[in-house]
Amino acid sequence: MVLKSASTSSALLFCKLFLDFCLLPVPKGGRPEVVGIVRLDAIGDFVVWLPAAQALVAHQRVKQKQVVLIVNQLWAPWAESLLQVDQVVAVDVNLFAKGLRYRVSMLQRIRRLQLGSIIVPAYSRIPGDGNDAIAFASGARTRIANKGYRSKNRLAGWLRTLLNIGYSQVVATDEIWSSGNSPKSELEINASFVKALGISQNGLLGKLPISQPHGIYDLQMPEEPYVVMIPGGSWSGKAWPLERFVELARQLNAHGFEVVVSGSEGERAICDELASACSGRNIAGRTSLQTLAEVIGGARLVIGNDSAGIHIAVAAGVDSVCVMWGGSFGRFIPYKKEILPRGLEARAVYRHMDCFGCTGPCPYPTVSGKVKCIDAVPVSEVWATVHDVLGKK
Known part of the structure; x- marks a missing residue:
């Protein structure tokens, strides 16, 4: 076969x-x-x-x-x-x-x-x-x-x-x-x-227009500060294990933050599981990209894998924490500090390996379908980074 x-x-x-x-x-x-x-x-x-x-x-x-x-x-x-x-x-x-x-x-x-x-x-x-x-x-x-x-x-x-x-x-x-x-x-x-091509560009970093979130009203977003969590990605093998997102979400709950879970229509099941575990709100597959940008624009923090949500957060001027694998490391994420506006946090949490920056198949055996470098990232390190970012403002 x-x-x-x-x-x-x-x-x-x-x-x-x-x-x-x-x-x-x-x-x-x-x-x-x-x-x-x-x-x-x-x-x-x-x-x-x-x-x-x-x-x-x-x-x-x-x-x-x-x-x-x-x-x-x-x-x-x-x-x-x-x-x-x-x-x-x-x-x-x-x-x-x-x-x-x-x-x-x-x-x-x-x-x-x-x-x-x-x-x-x-x-x-x-x-x-x-x-x-x-x-x-x-x-x-x-x-x-x-x-x-x-x-x-x-x-x-x-x-x-x-x-x-x-x-x-x-x-x-x-x-x-x-x-x-x-x-x-x-x-x-x-x-x-x-x-x-002889064209002048106004800065390296884009800025998404985040207006009054007209698309958010139907989603019944929380009034209290909320954190957006995005547990999926273009390839499940580079996504941090779902049970670790659950543990992280519960720690956020304990510190007074509501969790909004986002993803594509195809990721609704895992988003449901995460939202249910932390009494959060699942908006996976329910928003246009502009509405998602508005949801992210109203968040205190965005946490996710190497995926579009992190880039939307940066372009919307919202702090983010990415649980990062080694593929194409440095090309998209982590963001260089000198590129970011002053005060904006775009952190990446990872366990560095000699093969970082790879573009081909992983040379190591997967762990429950996850590449070795993403499975190696513990909840404690991600929470320490999240806690530090939340404490800065």
């Missing part, structure tokens, strides 16, 4: 790559006044990209261009609201990756947009992920892409080099930004990309 699954995945990847390469000679043209911007990654990536996206869109406006966003459907409505573009094309990323019929249909739709230029700013540009296919299918005369990270996978690196032939400009962000010996953060990488 495993061999059959691996064989099917390999065949699908081959088909996608074959399609991408077939799109390279698509005739170029389009309307010069229409610019497309492609971004297919997750919600947290969008929040971190937001300040660069705002600068990119504003620059196109000054040039009197029409802007079309081609983005992940999970955050497409929020992006349309925050960036005020002319059109948004929402892509079901899972279907685009696994369904060839949907992929071809979407590429035909992109072609009909008649884009004059297209921009692919994602640093994590993986062959076959859809960014290149959309750029080539658009038929845009000008195609600009982020060169991306240096892949440890030689085949992936070689394929991306070949795909780069299809772009009129490839931006090597690694060669533009210098931040000493520390790893470049995604915020710095995003700023490097727009800088290479």
Whole structure:
């Protein structure tokens, strides 16, 4: 069964790559006044990209261009609201990756947009992920892409080099930004990309507009200070064990804080379990992203795994504590202190290992489905950090 699954995945990847390469000679043209911007990654990536996206869109406006966003459907409505573009094309990323019929249909739709230029700013540009296919299918005369990270996978690196032939400009962000010996953060990488295009960005850190929380009233939020806990994430293997979130939540209760539990629709069950254990309120799957930002904006603290909620908290100016694993360590989390506004706490609790910063499969056996580095983080260390942050204000 495993061999059959691996064989099917390999065949699908081959088909996608074959399609991408077939799109390279698509005739170029389009309307010069229409610019497309492609971004297919997750919600947290969008929040971190937001300040660069705002600068990119504003620059196109000054040039009197029409802007079309081609983005992940999970955050497409929020992006349309925050960036005020002319059109948004929402892509079901899972279907685009696994369904060839949907992929071809979407590429035909992109072609009909008649884009004059297209921009692919994602640093994590993986062959076959859809960014290149959309750029080539658009038929845009000008195609600009982020060169991306240096892949440890030689085949992936070689394929991306070949795909780069299809772009009129490839931006090597690694060669533009210098931040000493520390790893470049995604915020710095995003700023490097727009800088290479001659665009000025107003600061590295985005700021979400948190108005009077009109979307919160139906949720019956607590009047007392509350803490938002987000026990899920894009991959359960990097999520701190649920029973430790429960223990932490009960300590918060003992110190007078109500707990609001958030997550996606698919995480409602674990959020229910956590909320029930601490007499908290479960809003998982019940909010738009803007309403979630408003809930977080009214919180005293946000506690979660390496996930979008932590990035939303930082952008909303709310203190946060992230229970962190070692994957891509330093690229997104922990946030560099020099980037954060004065007084804002964005702490990360972790047990450092020699393999931190990994981008591939964990070399160690999992513990109850969790990677070794996340399972090693005890409640006592997280509570000590939470207690310290709460005591500062």
